[in-house]
Amino acid sequence: MIRLHAVPGSRSFRVHWLLAEMGIEPEVENYRIADGSLDTEGYRALNPAGRVPALEIDGITMIExxxxxxxxxxTRPEHGLGRLPGDPERAEFLVWLHYAETVATAIQNLNLQQVFLPDPAMRSPTVIALEVRRLATALKPLEKRLSGQDYLLASGFSAADVMFGFGVEAAFHYVYKEKFPALVAYHARLAARPAYQAAMAEQGPDSIYTQDFYEVPRG
Ligand SMILES: N[C@@H](CCC(=O)N[C@@H](CS)C(=O)NCC(=O)O)C(=O)O
Structure with missing residues (x-):
């Protein structure tokens, strides 16, 4: 049994999508960020930070x-989605796989300000403007890289694209996509993958965003 604890539209999609690329369909337990369902003793036994994803697999529970x-x-190298030790692209693979969290952290900070604060008066236009700038800065090297090749690694699609790719759509809630044409094309390439579409359909509708675009509020 493989069970994924997830919030539709969140980082758990990375795991869902990667499993789909491997032809694995997990049991999925869905939560919501705003309704307190992650903030229970039962869930904290799986992930002490009360966050998703958590994955029950191979007799263990993993987070992060x-x-x-x-x-x-x-553990499933037959799918060729990693670049394992000894692979000439190993270092690049690790760099871009983890760089995805640099991007995701900026998005998360913006989500907190623009989506999750219960009262708009609690928002800080200064922090939002700063985070939008930091997000755009973090996206620029990816825009450059993906102007010259289809995927993050020259050899082709990998799990680094799964880590970063899910965040591209989320980033476009905060930065103007017109400024990132290579990322728009990249996202379309990823979204056309059958495994992406299968995982999307299984996770259900995004539960985070209620607007297509969030402008920086006037300070
Ligand atoms: N570095 C962690 C971050 C996990 C994380 O922050 N997940 C968000 C969803 S994208 C979450 O569960 N947030 C709930 C909260 O902050 O209360 C990972 O990559 O798994």
Whole structure:
């Protein structure tokens, strides 16, 4: 049994999508960030930080999407989605796989300000403007890299694309996509993958965003 604890539209999609790329369909337990369902003693026994994803697999429970993605690549190498020790692209693979969290952290900070604060008066236009700038800065090297090749690694699609790719759509809630044409094309390439579409359909509708785009509020 493989069970994924997830919030539709969150980092748990990385794990769901990677499993789909491997032809594995997990049992899925869905939660919501705003309704307190992650903030229970039962869930904290799985993930002490009360966050998703958590994955029950191979008789253990794993947290941290990056660790789970590496583990899946290493324990299921037949799918060729990792670049394991000895591979000439190993270092690049690790860099871009973990760089995805640099991007995701900026998005998360913006989600907190723009989506989850219960009262708009609690928002800080200064922090939001700063985070949008930090997000755009973090995306720029990816825009450059993906202008010259289809995927993060020259050899082709890998789990690094799964780690980063899910966040591209989320980033476009905060930065103007017109400024990132290579990322728009990259996201379309990823979203056309049958495994991406299968995982999307299984996870259900995004539960985080209620607007297509969030402008920086006037200070
Ligand atoms: N570094 C962790 C971050 C996990 C994380 O922050 N997940 C978010 C969803 S994308 C979450 O569960 N947030 C709930 C909360 O902050 O209360 C990972 O990659 O798994």
């Amino acid at each position: 999407s990056g660790a789970i993605v590496e583990y899946l690549c290493e």
